[in-house]
Amino acid sequence: MELASKTEEQLRIVSVEGSRIDAAVAIEFKDAMRVQTDSGPDLVVLDLSKVDFIDSSGLGAIVAAMKHMGQDRKLALAGLTPTVERVFKLTRMDSVFSVFPTLEGALAELKAQ
Amino acid sequence: MQLSPFGFVIQSGQLAVREALSKFLEQLGPLNLDVEETGTVELVLAEVLNNIVEHAYPQPDQSGPISVDCAHQADGLIVNIKDQGRAMPDGQMPIGQLTSLDVEMDDLPEGGFGWFLIQHLAKDVTYDRVGNENHLRMRLAIGFF
Numbered sequence: 161m162e163l164a165s166k167t168e169e170q171l172r173i174v175s176v177e178g179s180r181i182d183a184a185v186a187i188e189f190k191d192a193m194r195v196q197t198d199s200g201p202d203l204v205v206l207d208l209s210k211v212d213f214i215d216s217s218g219l220g221a222i223v224a225a226m227k228h229m230g231q232d233r234k235l236a237l238a239g240l241t242p243t244v245e246r247v248f249k250l251t252r253m254d255s256v257f258s259v260f261p262t263l264e265g266a267l268a269e270l271k272a273q
Numbered sequence: 274m275q276l277s278p279f280g281f282v283i284q285s286g287q288l289a290v291r292e293a294l295s296k297f298l299e300q301l302g303p304l305n306l307d308v309e310e311t312g313t314v315e316l317v318l319a320e321v322l323n324n325i326v327e328h329a330y331p332q333p334d335q336s337g338p339i340s341v342d343c344a345h346q347a348d349g350l351i352v353n354i355k356d357q358g359r360a361m362p363d364g365q366m367p368i369g370q371l372t373s374l375d376v377e378m379d380d381l382p383e384g385g386f387g388w389f390l391i392q393h394l395a396k397d398v399t400y401d402r403v404g405n406e407n408h409l410r411m412r413l414a415i416g417f418f
Contacts, residue, residue: 183323184287213312215319216386224383231378243312250393251386252374 161188165196169271172200173263175207181218189218193225202233203270207263209239214247223253234258238266274303275418280342285330285356290322293341300343301350301416310415314350317395320387321354321409329358329407349396350413355406366400366409368392 162177174196181189197204206222208214214222226235236258240248248254260266279300283289294315301314322339330337335358342353361367369388374381392398395411402408 180291182291182319183326184291213315213319215316215323216384216390217323219386220383223381227378227381227383242308243316246309246312247316247386247390250390251371256374256381 161185161192163189163192163196167201168267170201171203171205171267171270172197173205173207173267175209176211179210179212181211181214181221183215183217186217186221190221190224190228193221194228197225197229197233197235203236204229204233205236205238205260205263205266205270207239208237208244209241209263211244212241214244216247216251219247219251219253223256226257236260236266236270238263276300276303276343276345276416278342278344280340282338282340285326285336285339285358287323287326289339290319290326293322293339294318297341297343304416306415313394313415314413317391317411317413318352320391321411324387325354325356325358325407328361329356331359335359345416345418346412347418348412349415349417352411352413354409357406360402360407361400364402366398 164175164177166173178185229235238260239262240259248259281296283293297318298311298315325339337357339354339356344351367388369392371389372382372385396414398411400409
């Protein structure tokens with residue numbers, strides 16, 4: 161489970177480089193997210209545009225990553241592909257995160273705040 | 274068009290789940306499913322198989338066969354999944370309800386979505402313990418003819 165990250169104007173962008181966040185990689189994903197978010201900006205955007213499949217274990221891992229960041233920081237999600245978006249909608253987890261259709265849109269809006 | 278019945282057996286394991294999903298989807302190729310239908314099939318099967326790997330054959334000491342069989346009917350795909358692992362608690366499958374998300378961040382659920390997704394996306398889901406086997410049967414309402 162490879163994650164790429166860069167920091168722009170007090171905001172960290174973490175991009176998932178794999179196509180699946182499933183039970184086989186959920187723990188690895190959680191650990192990699194910790195490494196990417198333990199220090200650095202309070203605002204993190206998780207770019208999911210390359211992910212075409214997520215299962216309930218992957219969803220749980222994203223929730224765990226957000227909880228690990230703590231109350232005072234924010235994890236936003238961007239670039240959800242159709243099946244990934246559906247999992248967030250069905251479980252109503254789209255109400256817990258700020259969800260943006262594209263990374264560009266997320267950056268434009270979040271940097272303006 | 275109607276698919277011929279198909280099936281296969283995998284040995285329990287997390288990477289085996291990925292293999293089973295791609296095998297299953299490959300068999301559905303002739304149906305030309307759209308992205309939503311494909312997503313439904315992949316999600317339901319992933320949740321069912323992950324549950325078996327995690328709970329019926331708990332690691333590290335347990336493994337065993339999981340068989341997946343599919344018959345294509347006019348009202349969808351009838352999928353039968355069998356394993357020889359531990360029975361479900363109280364001999365029943367979970368009802369699969371979402372818990373409230375109106376809670377403090379630390380109390381947000383990190384699990385319990387699997388059965389909700391199965392019950393929500395699949396129809397006519399039944400579970401039986403038959404001898405030393407778990408039998409799960411469901412209908413996926415796609416590929417009507």
